[in-house]
Amino acid sequence: MRKTTLKLLKTLLTKIVTSGLILIIALFIYGIVGSYFIMGLNPIDSIYYSIITMATVGYGDYIPTTGIQKIFATTLALGGVALLAYVFNIILTNVQERMSEYSKGARKMKKIENMDDYYILCGFGRVGKVVFEELSKRNQNVIIYEKNEEICEDIEENESVVVLNKDATQSELISQLAGEKCRSVIISTGDDVANLFIVLAIRESNPDAWIVSRASKEENYSRLRKAGADKIVSPELIGGKDLYLESTRPHxxxxxxxxxxxxxxxxxxxxxxxxxxxxxxxxxxxxxxxxxxxxxxxxxxxxxxxxxxxxxxxxxxxxxxxxxxxxxxxxxxxxxxxxxxxxxxxxxxxxxxxxxxxxxxxxxxxxxxxxxxxxx
The missing domain is CATH 3.30.1340.20 (3H domain)
Structure with missing residues (x-):
């Protein structure tokens, strides 16, 4: 329910900002046309008058005198104030949400820094869940990489579990995390190409890292081995539990x-x-x-x-x-x-x-x- 609500809010927020910008443009056009025909100004002065009226600056160089002119100026000023305030509030809310996400990310990194050691688990699908259960039984610290936001919402975080809603194939952070404090990197996604890319990215920066990768096709074993995987496992053959045991082979x-x-x-x-x-x-x-x-x-x-x-x-x-x-x-x-x-x-x-x-x-x-x- 929560993830559905968040998705609806984000979609609604995008629509609201887009609609607000369209209304501002429409009001600006209304101001230019009204200034030209009602106020009797030339095109350049119409643009100028529309801007200062919508922004409620009002320098006083053009003063409405007739009733229709006063009604026009009033509607233009009120509409400008309301719309600008509305859109500014939406933008401010969006910035606050981004700041909140940044703060949340900083807290996650602080938690990782406080861990003595940990496992990195890339992919939280059917196999990844089994591996995670085995790690949890042994009270191990785990950093989970999962690009699917809905799946991340369902994983309960605590002092031993950190969930990063990132695509491991596009994250430079994973190479840093796979350093000395990392016991093992377990790559359990069902995409052999993605697994190969992750292995290459980690091995390039961490020659001593212990990397265990899932392989869905037997012909990809040699490719993953050449890329730097220490162990290649087919969960379809031996299961997620053995994937965990292979990852702990140094231990x-x-x-x-x-x-x-x-x-x-x-x-x-x-x-x-x-x-x-x-x-x-x-x-x-x-x-x-x-x-x-x-x-x-x-x-x-x-x-x-x-x-x-x-x-x-x-x-x-x-x-x-x-x-x-x-x-x-x-x-x-x-x-x-x-x-x-x-x-x-x-x-x-x-x-x-x-x-x-x-x-x-x-x-x-x-x-x-x-x-x-x-x-x-």
Missing amino acids: ILKITIRHGVDEIYDEFKIISKHGCTLENIQYHLPGIETPLTRKINTMNIEDGKQFWNHLDKNPDQKDAIENLYKIVSNVHSHIISGPDRATFQKLVDELEKKFEIIGINLTKKEIVKLTKKNIK
Whole structure:
């Protein structure tokens, strides 16, 4: 309702200004014609008399004497005052609105400056919304670029979310924002040409930026790669959630570790303490490359506590997990997302004090080689 009202007001404002200018021109013509035929002035003096009367200057060099002349002069003066005041008020209102928009933009930029770090999301369509939901779940700061004003009106802004109603392909600001404080630029528009242009614009100014781009057509993968995209994703194939996970790749850590079931909650407390999200757990069967994967997707310590209490109350399920741990010889990997590499280092250092860490970011083949030793 609000966006419809704003659109109607803007359309109405344009029509009002246009109509006001037409009426001023009509009144000016009326003044010239009346001055020539009623006041008996020549064309030049008619223009002069019309202007000074409409502006209520009235130098007194031409004084109406007859009744018809007085009526003409009065209508011309009143009409001029009313119309000029009307149009001036409309123009002033328009200027105030523009100043308000500028002030709003300044507040947005101040909010961005106060963010420690953030993600830039270009495009808030079907895929962009899914990516935004994943970012929001992890309490990430997000700057959204969306050129559709109606869509922008529906996005709720807060201290962690800034919406810029701009076309990212025509914005010089995006190259500045994609600097050191930007964790990742996620380009999720459905137009591959626009995505390519955005990648080029950002990469030209930010050689170290991590850029993940959506590609609707497979033949555009190589073009986007050459333009400077670090990852190209087809949401039609893997979905918006994986687009988010690819964007966080510099901040995704795979820790292969060994511990028993009784230490699950202690490990999760450490992960949660450092503000990291446990995305999933991979259980490595000895000699088998593809692990058993269980999605977790939480950073809330209460989730870990609830799971541990559930195992306490359900011994059969706890026995099942213990049997799984025996099969994999307590070896499993955690896929963890976090704010930055420094935090990951602190996390690893603390985990090493309590558990046996087998490796960091090991490949499947490396893990298979290690687990084969457990086959009797």
